[in-house]
Amino acid sequence: MGTAADSSRREQFDFRQPDQNRQQRGQTMKPLKTIHILTVMLALAALLFGSILLGRSAWSALMPPTITTMRIDVDEFGPVDVVQAEERQPRGLVVLAANEADATASRQDALALAKAGLVAVSFNFEALRADFAKSPPTDECHYVSDDLKDLAQAVQRKLGLQRYFFPVIVGRGDGAAFAYAALAQAPANTLGGAIGIGFKPLLRIDRTYCFEPKLEPAGDGYFALRRVPDPPAPWRAIAPERERQSTEAFQGSDGDVAFVPAEDDAAIREALIENAVELGKTGERGHSQMPVSIIRPEGPVKGMAVIISGDGGWRDIDKSIGEWLAQKGVAVVGLDSLRYFWSKKNPKDVAADLALLFDHYGAEFGTDRYAIVGFSFGSDIMPDVWPELPKTIRDRVGVVSLLALGTNADFEVTVEGFIGSASAESRPLAPLLHQLPLDRTQCIYGTEEADDNETSCTAPELGEAQRVALEGGHHFDGDYSKAAEAIWGRLSPTP
Template sequence: MRSIFKTVAISTLLLAQGITVPALAQRVEAKFDTGMIPSPHILMPQGEVKASIFLLSDENGWNADEDKQAEALTEKGAVVIGIDLPTYITSLGKDPDDCIYTISDIESLAQQVQRSLGNGSYRTPIIAGIGAGATYVLGMMSQSPPATIGEAVAVDPGAAIALPKVLCTPAEKKTVAGGIQYGLSDGSLPAPTSIFLTKSATADGTAHAEALKKEQPDIDLEQSDRSAQETLIQALSDRIDAASQDNSPLGLPLTILDTRPTLNTMAIIISGDGGWRDIDADLGDALQEDGIPVVGLDALRYFWSKKDAVSTAADLSRVIRAYRKQWGVQNVLLIGYSFGADLLPATYNQLPEADRSRVAMLSLLALSNSAEFEISVSGWLGGSGSGEGGDPTVDLQKIDPKKVQCVYGTEDDEDACKALAPRGIETIGIAGGHHFDEDYEALAKKIVASLKKRINS
């Protein structure tokens, strides 16, 4: 995707860049790469960010109504990134690619803005809008991967999106009056999605919403007696309140994949810096199907605030003890992917001996020579991290090589695995690059095969 670099200096370039900050908002100096989102209206709350909201205007553009919405949400603790829809549509139309992908810009900007505020935990963005903005919100949900958008709220959406090119999505699409009508991708919703219909909803928009609900029964479709503005504010206020309540297991960003253990083993997977999705989620599902219950640690959320090997090991120990007891297993399989792999050796070395003795295998996927214990937004944008966490290959010198498996993509230029083979560490090359050509089922089979050799020896 083309990246249009835009600089946003919050306290000094407000008018020049089209940035709106209310009087009570915290002011910071920051530069943001906004991609195809032109001159966003960024409103920042005082104190800890409770939620991150991308608010799309209707077809009339960003005006006083959107200002009122954004200010009300900011007062409740949300950082609001407002998008002027007509200008955004023009920008999207200039994308040189064959289709248009919107989610990467939203995710990137959400991370950059939240990092500039220094909030302690990352809030996945909520996308929301009224009318045409709501239509685009639902179109975005047709192309969003899981665990990327936090939630979608659409009030009185229309039925079609008018762009020069189609959205990049495998979802069903058809030409109707006014543009392209998008369904949703197969499988589970990538994030909770709510559609509200007020008395202002159009007939074709209502029909489209009802069709989406039929296609995806998990969509929350509600009628509202309030105005569209009031409905949106109430819905988003409810979600800000809910986001501030931490109901995560052990107070950690965990995904639990329960199953009856057949190998007397549980797995803990520390994700890459993109969070619990793609390879991490698919690998977890595959292990679950093989009779290995899984605890997934979302690295994006856990390491959003800086940790170290000692504090990470303390939390990992709590996970090991709680879930070994819950599942009644003896063995633990520790897996890290990319960012998660790099920090796993140092973390393992800080575990109490009682926990280390239960670890049957460490599987390091796409290992490099540099570890971090904090998510780097510059790294997410393609830059290199600081390497403050040390070199994981050095930390591996303290670990029994018979316990370690290192898996690399044969086309991965940053691989650190191959150099470990002379130490007696199991190294496995898989065709492809950093993501192993997305053949995660085959990857799971190699991990399980190696695990069985270790627990049966």
């Protein structure tokens, strides 16, 4: 109980008198409440107006995404589950490989990745391994990176995505070793990267994967993985800190490789999402949002070549020829047809984009000696594109080099194209060849394709164009240097 002195120090309050402080507080609060109400009303009005203009996107941006799952049958993999967020533009595509023991965690991974804006494709690694075991004995090894590329393309076509994403491969348990092996096998510009959760360098499979030298058996149905120096795309190993030393001892430090510590399920999933989103950006577009790769010349610049890849992307013959030319002093701009033509283009748009590349990189490298090189799909489009190029660009082109020219042209990468068939909208090439500058055109072809009437290089419509026959088929038996030498012979400065 308080004393009289205490009582005297207490504030005396007369309920019969108006509280002046309360009145002042009320006068202050009224404007604040009014401002708050007006702010809410303006926000709702803006959202309503945005929804009228943009449909449901304004509302959906504020609402949790709706997650959908569909099942797609894909060659080599059978049924795969595809999880994505509706009404959201995808940020990338992830392929998840897991055994039955990790199936629950893998499904939770897929849901979390979909909520983060990624398309998550899951398959049963044990079922795939069983299918691999049925391969004929004459198949000495398994090559999986191209199968994963085909899977990614099939899913993205099925979903109607307007741009192509390099797949990021994610594996748990045995699937982690599979992810590393797939990455190690892949040519450049095939995968966005790989992530292993609980990675061990032991691959359980019926026979070795295709490596040179072959993988060595490790007992109990396992093969021992070998470190791949400077892998073609990023690698991330997610595991508890106690596994850092052994993991880093295997993966080394060459290239874009990293150990990501995570101690529990929540931390593992958080690390997975963060790294999958980041790796999903692999192959982001260069100048003018076009998917280009630049190979800088060695020594003084002697010219510039824009190389339009085949429909498999910028990764094999196109890249190898570009590297060969760069050694001769040619600046190379490689246009990835897989991603550039994933959505249909018309010749005028393609010509405008090529002109932009020539103008931009010609100025950067200080040259106006140009070459246009196309391989397969990239050569098939050229008769329609050439007339649409600005005259200032055409006048600077010393050679139009067509490698493995086909018999039909498409302006969109199609499933039919991957299996060597013409699509419904393809056009015969022979009647279009006269549109090329035949005195500056060379057509490089494999003799096997000529024997099978699968090339227009031998068509009479090519007139005075240079024809270069090389041994082999569509890829010239892998001897890309001869094709590069033929291109250089037309582009090199006159002594």
